[in-house]
Amino acid sequence: MSADSLTPLVAAVAAVIGTAVLAALRWERWRTPGRAAVTFAALLGLAAAAVMQVNRMTETYASGSRPAAAATGSELLTVRVPGPASGLTLTMYAYLPAAYRTGHDRYPVIEALHGYPGSPRTWLRRLDVQSVLDGEIAAGRMAPTVVLFPFQTPDPLLDTECTDLVGGPRTETFLTTDVPAYAEAHWRVRTDRAGWALTGYSAGAFCATDLLLRHPTEYAAAASLSGYASPGIRIGDGTENTLHNPAWRLRHLPPPRVALWLGWAADDRGTRRASTLLARLGRPPLTVTTAVVARGGHSDAVWHQMEPVAFDWLSAHLARPQR
């Protein structure tokens, strides 16, 4: 039984109903301690049910079940990536396009980052990323591309925002050094900057923008789906206000020669403000493309809508598979 399956949620709801029945039946037979205990149990059950449902929506905790392997078509692999540079060892899902099985090309790569709270399983389950990528590639709107879905924290409740936290996990190093090194050692992928890009939703969108601006010699482009202009956490050395703050970087540092796609929902106030700020601050040689969904807030529905467009755009800004 995994934390995100239906069973624990059903059990928590059953506990809520059970405590209500128990209290109704036995209230007069109990003294204060018994009544307090059943009240506490009822509230506990209610809180548990709410937490289980939120977990199901964000895919924060889940079982280690592996995506099913197919004999043909694209593949979704689960790997453990040891990080000699960062000292982190984290799970990563990897999408290999159908062409990977038969071709001999070295493919371009997109690193797709997740939100907080959350995990890469949101890409896999709630955003149906494998089907979306299969569809865009089959339609010719996207070149065959390897897409990586790394975890961004060793602790689901620790928000790293893809930075090297002072005294904490070195996630930025993991994502920009260890993950590319692992991919280049294990799969036929391009090893040049023109062949690597980033994307992400919510906190992952901040990550994609921040890492693109900080590592323009490693990535050519990034697509931000409902992203923020600052990390919203304390990194430990104050860089959340400077070097890890895309708005500050665009104001105070020479813009790098990279391409940035910013998408948001018009009714998502926070990311609308952040994305329009970044779009306004972007200047050559940095190029900015914007895309707006009419409504939908800060939700899976918006990212589902933007996801194929963002992948197509990234593919158009990435180097072709290398023959």
Next chain:
Amino acid sequence: MTLTGVPLLVLAVAATAAAGAATVRLWPRRLLPVRIAGVLLTEALLTGAVGLAVNRQEGFYPSWEALAGNTGTVAHAGPAAVGRLDGRLPPGTPVPWRPDGWQAWRLAGPPRLVVPAAYTTSPRDTFPVVLALVPAAAPAVATARRLPDVVTVVAVPGPGTTAAELRTLPGRLRLDARVTTTGWDLVAPGRSAALADALARTQPPGFAAARGWEPDQLPAPLAPAMRLPA
């Protein structure tokens, strides 16, 4: 009543309080169904009120439509390419190209299209583009014949050619030949350089002014030759 508005939140809190008070008031009557229904209703309303407060604070779902997953946006995924001239573009041979409205570009003559050998052998691929804005067509056509995997457009600007008029050229070419949407290099020596820079600014990212014809001088044709659906 909006999903994130104060009235709904007040209503939810008031309903929770009312359900709780009613449950307490009716409790001494020892009616089992009333007790169970009262407790469950109060708990459900409490959960709803907390959820509304959190959503109002964080703005996950700003409206009822958003909650229902309605983004109010329809995505149209068009065919990746058309290639109306496909049968009339022999590889390596310059073909005069006269799409509708080409005269508005005020070029010295119709542009020449040169497609690579792979254009015929890979009929489901789209190709990046080199747009050469050159003073004389012949040398550029000779160079274009040697470029692999790129569709070349050789155009000789006239005295009245401006970036604003040439802006429609990429869209026209996408109808007539299998070319990528981005990944265009503008090769423009001498006096055409300013025209190429201005044209690149009218286009989406992925259009770049190149320094020369050599592959390492062409920054834009990074766009993959893409496979079209069968």
